[in-house]
Amino acid sequence: MSGGWQPGLRESALFDRNVIAEIQRAAKEGIYDIRGFGAKRKLPHFDDLLFLGASVSRYPLEGYRERCDTNVTLGTRFAKKPLELKIPVTIAGMSFGALSAPAKEALGRGATEMGTSTTTGDGGMTPEERGHSEVLVYQLLPSRYGMNPDDLRRADAIEVVVGQGAKPGGGGMLLGHKISDRVAAMRDLPKGIDQRSACRHPDWTGPDDLEIKIGELREITDWQKPIFVKVGATRTYYDVQLAVKAGADVIVVDGMQGGTAATQDVFIEHVGIPTLCAIPLAVQALQELGLHREVQLIVSGGIRSGADVAKALALGADAVSIGTAALIAMGDNSPDYEAEYQKIGSSAGYYDDWQDGRDPTGISTQDDELAARFDPELGGRRVANYLRVLTLETQTLARACGKSHVHNLEPEDLVALTIEAAAMARVPLAGTDWVPGRSPF
Amino acid sequence: MTATVEAEVVDLAVTPLRDLNQRLHDVALAGEGPSSWRIVNPRGAHAVACGLDAELDVEIHGHVGYYCAGMNKLATVRVRGNASTGIAENMMSGLVVVEGSVSQSAGATAHGGLLVVHGDAAARCGISMKGVDIVVRGSVGHLSAFMAQTGNLVVCGDAGDALGDSIYEARLYVRGSVAGLGTDCIEKEMRAEHVEQVRELLERAGIDDVGAADFRRYGSARQLYNFTIDNAGAY
Ligand SMILES: Cc1cc2nc3c(=O)[nH]c(=O)nc-3n(C[C@H](O)[C@H](O)[C@H](O)COP(=O)(O)O)c2cc1C
Numbered sequence: 001m002s003g004g005w006q007p008g009l010r011e012s013a014l015f016d017r018n019v020i021a022e023i024q025r026a027a028k029e030g031i032y033d034i035r036g037f038g039a040k041r042k043l044p045h046f047d048d049l050l051f052l053g054a055s056v057s058r059y060p061l062e063g064y065r066e067r068c069d070t071n072v073t074l075g076t077r078f079a080k081k082p083l084e085l086k087i088p089v090t091i092a093g094m095s096f097g098a099l100s101a102p103a104k105e106a107l108g109r110g111a112t113e114m115g116t117s118t119t120t121g122d123g124g125m126t127p128e129e130r131g132h133s134e135v136l137v138y139q140l141l142p143s144r145y146g147m148n149p150d151d152l153r154r155a156d157a158i159e160v161v162v163g164q165g166a167k168p169g170g171g172g173m174l175l176g177h178k179i180s181d182r183v184a185a186m187r188d189l190p191k192g193i194d195q196r197s198a199c200r201h202p203d204w205t206g207p208d209d210l211e212i213k214i215g216e217l218r219e220i221t222d223w224q225k226p227i228f229v230k231v232g233a234t235r236t237y238y239d240v241q242l243a244v245k246a247g248a249d250v251i252v253v254d255g256m257q258g259g260t261a262a263t264q265d266v267f268i269e270h271v272g273i274p275t276l277c278a279i280p281l282a283v284q285a286l287q288e289l290g291l292h293r294e295v296q297l298i299v300s301g302g303i304r305s306g307a308d309v310a311k312a313l314a315l316g317a318d319a320v321s322i323g324t325a326a327l328i329a330m331g332d333n334s335p336d337y338e339a340e341y342q343k344i345g346s347s348a349g350y351y352d353d354w355q356d357g358r359d360p361t362g363i364s365t366q367d368d369e370l371a372a373r374f375d376p377e378l379g380g381r382r383v384a385n386y387l388r389v390l391t392l393e394t395q396t397l398a399r400a401c402g403k404s405h406v407h408n409l410e411p412e413d414l415v416a417l418t419i420e421a422a423a424m425a426r427v428p429l430a431g432t433d434w435v436p437g438r439s440p441f
Numbered sequence: 442m443t444a445t446v447e448a449e450v451v452d453l454a455v456t457p458l459r460d461l462n463q464r465l466h467d468v469a470l471a472g473e474g475p476s477s478w479r480i481v482n483p484r485g486a487h488a489v490a491c492g493l494d495a496e497l498d499v500e501i502h503g504h505v506g507y508y509c510a511g512m513n514k515l516a517t518v519r520v521r522g523n524a525s526t527g528i529a530e531n532m533m534s535g536l537v538v539v540e541g542s543v544s545q546s547a548g549a550t551a552h553g554g555l556l557v558v559h560g561d562a563a564a565r566c567g568i569s570m571k572g573v574d575i576v577v578r579g580s581v582g583h584l585s586a587f588m589a590q591t592g593n594l595v596v597c598g599d600a601g602d603a604l605g606d607s608i609y610e611a612r613l614y615v616r617g618s619v620a621g622l623g624t625d626c627i628e629k630e631m632r633a634e635h636v637e638q639v640r641e642l643l644e645r646a647g648i649d650d651v652g653a654a655d656f657r658r659y660g661s662a663r664q665l666y667n668f669t670i671d672n673a674g675a676y
Contacts, residue, residue, distance in 0.1 A: 031668060144550035144569060147531055149492055149512040176667055188552070188571040188590045190610060193666040198588060202568040203508070203527035203546040212487045216508040219462045220492030 022265075033265040034173065036354025036364065038166055038257045038302065038324055043274045045257070045302060046311040048421030049414050050430060053400040061399040068395040069405040072319050074117075074296045075157060075226020075249040078218070082226055082249075083135055083157055086115030087391045088319040088406060089309055091326055091383075092254075092300050093139045093159060093230075095121030097174050097183045098261030098354065099327075100371035101128050102379070103363040106330055108132030109376060110383020114391070119159060119321075122172045122197060124186050125151040132380075137228065140217070143172060143197035145187040149220060157250075158217055159228040160210070162201075162243075165258030165301040168232025168272045172197035173262040177357040180366040207242040214247040228252050233278035233301065234271070240285035244295050252321065253282045255301025259324035261364060262355030275301035275312075277424035280411075283316035292316065306393020313394070314409035315425060322390075327354075329386035330379040331361045448500070449475040454482035458489065469494035485525070490518050493535070510537045513554060529556045532573055545582070548575045551592070557646040564601065567594045570611055576646035586613050587623065595642050597651050605659050613659040614639050616651065627662045 011017065022033065054060035061068060075082035091111045096104050098121065105128045111118040117135035124146015130136055138155030140147060152158065163169060174183070174195045184191040204213045214227050229243040230252035240251050255275025260268065279299055286292040299312045300321035312320045331337075335348040340360035346353060354364035362374030398406045401413045415430040416422035422429040423436035433439060451461050461480065468474035478499045483489050483506075490499050491511035501509070504522040513532040520528070523541035532551040542560030549565070551573030558566075561579035567586045580598030587603070589611035599617035606623020613626075614635070622628070640653035 144531060144571070147550060148552070149494065149514060149531070149533060152492075152512070190666065193609075194668045196607075198569065202565065202587075203530045203549040209507075209526070212507045216488040216491050216511050219459070219488040220512055222463060222466060223459070 034175070034262055034355050035265055035268070035352045036259070036261050036263075037268075037352035038259040039269050040352075041269055043257060044276050044418065044420045044424050045274065046276065046308045048276070048417045049311050049425055049427065050417060051310070051314075051397055051401055051413055052415060054402040058402045060402050061404060063396065063399055066399065067404055068399050070391055070395060072296070072407070074298070074319065075228075077249045077291075077295055078223065078247065079157075079226040079249050080222075080224045081156075083117060083137075085117060085135065085319070087387060088313060088317075088394070089114075089303075089387055089390050090116050090137075090298065090319055090321045091118035092259075092321040092323040093119035093121040093137070093161070094261065094323055094327075095123035095172075095174075096126045096129065097121070097123035097145075097178060097187070097366070098364060100362055100365050100374060101126060101182075102371055102374045102376040103327075103330060104129045105132050105376040106374070106379030106383055107326060108136070109380025110326075110329075110387060111135070113380065113384035114387040116387065117156065120155075122161075122174075123183065124148070125154070126186075130154060132376075139230075141172070141197070142199060142201045143187075144202065145189075145197070152217070152221055155225060157226040157228060158221070159230050159252065160214065160217070160248075161230045162210075162239075163230070163232035163234075163254075164260065165232045165254030165256050165272055165275070166260035167263045167267045168234045168256075169199060170263065170267055170271075171199035173355070175262060175355050175357070178355075178366045180368075183366055207246050210243070211246040218247075226250055228298070230254060232256075232258070232271075233273045233275065233281075236273065236278045236281035237285045240282045240297075241289065244286065244289055244291060248295060250296045250298060251282065251286075252298045252300065253278050254321075255299070257302030258300055259327075274424065275299060276421060279312060279315040279317055280424070280426045286316075293318065306390045306395075307397065309390050309394045310397040310406065310409055311414065313406055314413050315411055315427075318407065325386070326383055327363055329382050330363055331374070331382070332359075332363050334361060337361055446477040446498075448477040448479040448498075450479045450481065452481050453484065453486055453489070458486050462488070462491065465490060465493055465497065465499070468497060483522070487525075490516070493518070504541070513537060523560070528558075529554070529573075532556065542579065547577075548573050551575075555642075555645055557648075561598065567592070567611070570594065574642055574645075576642055576648065578646075578648060580617065583620070584623065586611055586626075589613070593638065593642060595639055595646075595656070597648065605661070607665065608659075608661045610661060612638075614656040615659065616656045619657075619659070622659065625662050625665045626659055629658045629660045631656065631658045 072088045112134040118133045119137040137157045139159045141161045176192045226249040228250040229248040231239045233255045256272030296318040298319045299317040337360040359365040362370045414427040480501045483503045485506045487506035489509045493516035494514045497516040499518045507526045510518040510529045513535045517536045520539045525544045529537040530549045532554045534554045538557045545563045546565045547562045548556040550569045552571045556575045559578045562581045564582035566581040570589045570592045573592045576595045583601035586605045590609045593612045596615045600615045600619045602621040603623035605626030
């Protein structure tokens with residue numbers, strides 16, 4: 001008999017089927033659950049915010065006819081060559097290793113078509129990726145896998161990764177079946193081992209050292225390249241102030257919903273703060289330093305639509321970055337692969353085993369046969385299409401609020417649907433003047 | 442060989458660091474310029490002579506701060522003094538010699554080349570090393586060769602606690618005592634090929650009063666290469 005509901009059967013809210021299954025799995029396997037994707041629990045998010053479109057008190061802009069610009073410049077503080085992007089949506093750092101070479105290529109193609117940047121990841125820069133990415137951000141991570149001064153000089157910007165929203169305080173993981181010959185060679189590791197990368201940088205700790213490290217990176221690259229600092233959202237107000245003090249040109253704040261290729265489930269679901277509340281904390285930190293908009297803020301973690309982009313910008317971000325959504329745009333979790341998902345115990349819409357290398361779409365794998373299924377040109381076109389839709393949606397909302405540039409969106413254009421979202425985003429509860437924690441009820 | 446070449450002298454008491462590094466980089470960019478450099482009054486400056494990418498001979502007279510010769514390629518950098526954190530971090534090739542002692546994370550993540558320290562090295566010497574050779578005339582601090590991936594670390598003195606913790610395939614040679622081995626690091630047999638390797642490294646480092654046969658070898662037990670529940674306590 002199937003496990004459907006019958007009269008008299010009551011599921012526990014505390015011990016629901018997922019909880020029961022996890023206890024059973026833990027008892028059997030004796031090791032924590034490692035998976036990809038981001039937090040799956042319900043969290044206060046951009047869905048809990050609404051825009052106040054223009055009406056009598058302000059006038060909107062004509063869709064398609066009146067301009068609504070989307071360009072953004074990143075790295076104006078110290079770098080001689082800031083990045084000029086046409087849209088305020090960038091592709092987040094995802095490693096070659098976690099992703100296949102053709103998937104990385106597709107991200108570069110899509111980003112380039114739309115005039116935006118893509119980012120390397122914990123595994124170094126591949127020639128395919130550099131070749132297909134007009135603007136490429138090169139990550140400096142604790143592991144320093146593949147870190148190379150030639151690539152540093154080849155990059156358009158450098159991102160010092162302190163942490164990631166999915167696992168603030170945690171290091172990278174790449175399980176053995178994804179350590180192919182090429183990945184092993186790029187990382188100077190033996191093939192097939194379960195690789196654990198460090199959670200702290202090997203040659204600096206704390207904000208004072210970070211300042212010296214950034215100084216070295218600037219010296220090596222002759223002060224040409226913007227230097228980003230990426231943090232997972234936790235003590236965001238302090239982290240942003242310290243990163244700015246250390247000399248960052250651009251701050252990347254990744255909320256707890258941020259995707260990952262391989263992390264313990266307990267880490268993904270229980271560490272960090274939601275993207276929604278991280279943005280006002282970061283903006284406050286920048287404003288108090290008098291550097292909001294001069295040090296640019298990129299926000300990531302759960303960006304899915306133009307509405308999410310517009311809301312992040314309205315709260316004060318200069319750009320957003322996407323990971324999970326870009327993979328989905330390329331074909332991840334597509335129903336076309338349902339039969340194959342079933343074979344590996346998953347299903348389209350649920351697949352999160354990006355750590356295990358058996359991805360039927362050829363995206364999160366190092367298996368040559370699986371990777372060969374993925375067409376980087378088609379994948380690139382899909383990424384570009386998706387970025388185009390995000391941009392059009394963002395412009396639609398901005399025009400409705402009467403803005404001729406998406407950066408003119410502001411917190412004043414937003415209200416919240418829930419008290420939690422109002423408190424976190426620091427905008428009033430819809431229909432009231434009430435910002436919990438700020439204004440009296 | 443360099444004696445015949447007139448060295449370009451840069452005084453960091455008057456020349457900004459930026460100008461020095463730019464001039465050193467310009468030699469690689471232009472493919473020509475002075476090959477022999479003498480830097481005086483470094484006064485603990487950070488990032489001195491980092492990012493070099495040409496066969497230069499750079500002599501620094503005095504103490505340097507963090508990341509001296511960071512990410513070095515091809516060049517020979519000699520520090521006639523002490524160096525702070527991260528000397529020759531992520532070096533790719535070339536030679537870096539420190540006549541005094543060095544602080545933490547010497548040669549961190551370096552992929553190639555040779556780092557020689559005539560004094561002592563503090564904690565985390567050779568952390569995450571990825572192919573570099575490091576020879577230390579004195580002793581090294583705790584957690585040296587932490588997560589060391591490949592390359593060789595030769596310590597003529599003693600090693601601090603937790604040597605080679607979570608080590609991968611790097612080879613560690615220590616002549617003196619080891620305060621303690623880190624997780625998954627074990628002593629291994631010193632065979633003739635290893636004695637030969639130490640002899641060759643000492644020779645390249647210009648150390649001729651230490652016998653290669655006096656060293657003991659340490660490396661990975663390879664027990665942590667794949668997650669196994671029986672190792673949970675070690676992770
Ligand atoms: C497959 C995958 C691999 C990732 N690899 C890295 C990485 O190497 N370095 C890094 O800083 N972040 C990495 N991330 C995190 C992303 O850079 C980004 O912070 C996150 O995906 C943003 O959240 P989103 O997925 O909800 O868009 C990875 C994410 C995914 C989905």
